[in-house]
Amino acid sequence: MCGILGVVAQTPVNQLLYDGLQVLQHRGQDAAGIATLEHSTFHLHKGNGMVRDVFRTRNMRALQGNAGIAHVRYPTAGSAVDHNEAQPFYVNSPFGLVLGHNGNLTNTEQLQKELFLDDMRHVNTSSDSEVLLNVLAHELQAKAKHYRLDAKTIFSAVTEVHRRCRGAYAVVAMIAGYGLLAFRDTHGIRPLMVGSNQTDKGVEYLVASESVALDTLGFKFLRDIAPGEAVYIDLDGNFHSQQCAEQPELNPCIFEYVYFARPDSVLDGISVYEARLIMGEYLADKLLRVWPDHDIDVIIPIPDSSRPSALQMANRLGIPFREGFVKNRYIGRTFIMPGQAMRKKSVRQKLNAIALEFKGKNVMLVDDSIVRGTTSREIVQMARDAGARKVYFASAAPPVKFPNVYGIDMPSRQELIATGRTDEEICREISADRVIYQDLEDLKAAVQKCNPRITRFDCSCFDGEYITGDITEEYLDRVEAARAGGKANKTPDDEQLELDLVMSASSM
Secondary structure, three states: OEEEEEEEOOOOOHHHHHHHHHHOHHHOOOEEEEEEEEOOEEEEEEEEOOHHHHOOHHHHHHOOOOEEEEEEEOOOOOOOOOHHHOOOEEEOOOOOEEEEEEEEEOOHHHHHHHHHHOOOOOOOOOOHHHHHHHHHHHHHHHHOEOOEOOHHHHHHHHHHHHHHOOEEEEEEEEEOOOEEEEEEOOOOOOOOEEEEEEEOOEEEEEEEOOHHHHHHOOOEEEEEOOOOEEEEEEOOOOEEEEEOOOOOOOOOEOHHHHHHOOOOOEEOOEEHHHHHHHHHHHHHHHHHHHOOOOOOOEEEEOOOOOHHHHHHHHHHHOOOEOOOEEEOOOOOOOOOOOOOOOOOOOHHHOEEEOHHHOOOOEEEEEEOOOOOOHHHHHHHHHHHHOOOOEEEEEEOOOOOOOOOOOOOOOOOOOOOOOOOOOHHHHHHHOOOOEEEEOOHHHHHHHHHOOOOOOOOOEOHHHHOOOOOOOOOHHHHHHHHHHHHHHOOOOOHHHHHHHHHHHHHHOOO
8 A cells, every 4th residue: 555646847846745745644654755857857765754754854955846756655465664665766777767656566576577587677676666667667668769758659658568567556657858657557456546736837737646635735636547547747737648458447446445545535436435424324224134122322433534434323323423532643653672671562552442431331333444353352442441331343344354465465364353253253352242344245335326337346355356367376375475574573563553553544
């Protein structure tokens, strides 16, 4: 999961890109980077950490130019947090090229071999984004006549990228001396959209992962970039677009609507906030079907992304909605300093219960999902410690049973609490009195209700159906083995804290 931005403007873009990354911080907290283009020269600064920590005044002053791209990163499945893999990536041959990528290629190993043996290109990290950059650079070189580019040539190169690359990829790239290129994989798994801003000096264009970036930066939403489509905006502000895939189809990741995207975003014509409200309605209907004689006294959301679902669930059931947890918005990573005893990093650092809302009541806690179950167990215990008589737990998403291979770093199948367990067994694992999960068909219906034109979503985490058609058991085994190797130096508490941070960040 990552956030990307690309802009061609009439004035310096360093502050604009910085502000945009702050808005997209929920999409990645491990690394950030900005590359600007001044004439034919790139200025690049990137590093590990939050946006506010990576950039200083001196860095911002060096990022000169009226065009650029930016990226926030959370590692994809199987990868570690390596400062060398912070984006954007840069390559100087045959054209100066910087690239930022949201998603995950599923045929990275094959492409690495092709690049080395056939294309004679060197990849310096294990990042699939650097692989994608070099594939694009090679295809631009192959298509360019006399080392000159135009829109037709660029779109022809993107067509070859689609032919070679599998998986999920929403991309922004800057070509030195030419302009901004953005494109989306043929399945449209990860979001990407474009907006414009009319100024006295001319029109400006911004490409972003979420509409909230357009809104806050003063750009008018134009449209989503279609699956397989490429958009090219030259440095004079001329807008070009073309469909570069033979059989594109829109299959957006349904997890974006469950909790990754900000609630004030609209992705592929679907309001994230509205979708979460409807999820709450369907969850209430499910509860009435399976438990009509419930004894719930109050419905309490687990902050923040579950709040719309919990609110609408309460409205549908006619049960009081209350805020029972206060979130510490200033919690960051914790460190074990020399001389300190090892202590458990707990969700209690992040949440605190309001005892008044729990004491003597049967409470229904509502969360966006249950992944590993460790956080859910702690929250249930917090409710009991605050005086709850009974604690029920509802998930706005179905059971997460399968890894995500399209850009989300999820636990392995063995670590997912729903893998191989019934709802009753999960209930016992998290120490709740009852667990209610959203049905997958209801989740699909809730999101589709906001845009009936979308007929299929990527729901692979829930149903194990990988829409790219190239995911095998052997592939999943390799991803999990890579993940196990990447966490060899981490404790289980480190793993859980990182998961908590990314799962809660969508509410920032």
